[in-house]
Every structure is written in C-alpha cells, then in structure tokens.
Amino acid sequence: MEQNLKYTTSDLYLTAYLRVKGFKMDVEKNKNKAVFIFDKTDELTTKVNEYLNELGSCEPLSYSNSIKNLKNLLYNL
Numbered sequence: 001m002e003q004n005l006k007y008t009t010s011d012l013y014l015t016a017y018l019r020v021k022g023f024k025m026d027v028e029k030n031k032n033k034a035v036f037i038f039d040k041t042d043e044l045t046t047k048v049n050e051y052l053n054e055l056g057s058c059e060p061l062s063y064s065n066s067i068k069n070l071k072n073l074l075y076n077l
Helices: 012-020 042-052 060-076
Strands: 006-009 025-030 033-039
Touching (some): 012 025, 012 033, 012 060
Antiparallel strands (some): 025 033
C-alpha cells in the first residue's frame, strides 16, 4: 500500500463530513491518537477542499449522526 494513494487525517469532523458524502474509510489507532484513512481520489480531494474552505454542505442530522458514530467507534477501539 503506497502512502500517496491514501489520504490520512486525524480530523474527526472532516472525517464525519466525508462519510456523509459517501466515502469509505479505515481507522488506525496508535496510543491515544486515531488516524482515518481514505482512498485518495480527485473527488475526495475536491470534498476535502470544499470542507476546509467552508464551501461544503450536507444534511445536518446526517452529519451529527456521523460524528456520534465515529466517536463511538473510537471509544470502542
């Protein structure tokens, strides 16, 4: 697995946004830090840039549920 084919982030809220947008992820937890890993595609890069530039939007309830689900996932790792 080459690193340049993967996009990694430890940002829980960005990850929640990307999950609402339909991207699949893996998670690795080292000690107290989690890293979320996505397949790097042009579409993913576009969505990351939209989020970081405050141009992205999504259904608020889906986003909130995604955050809760990720927190539960991390808690149970």
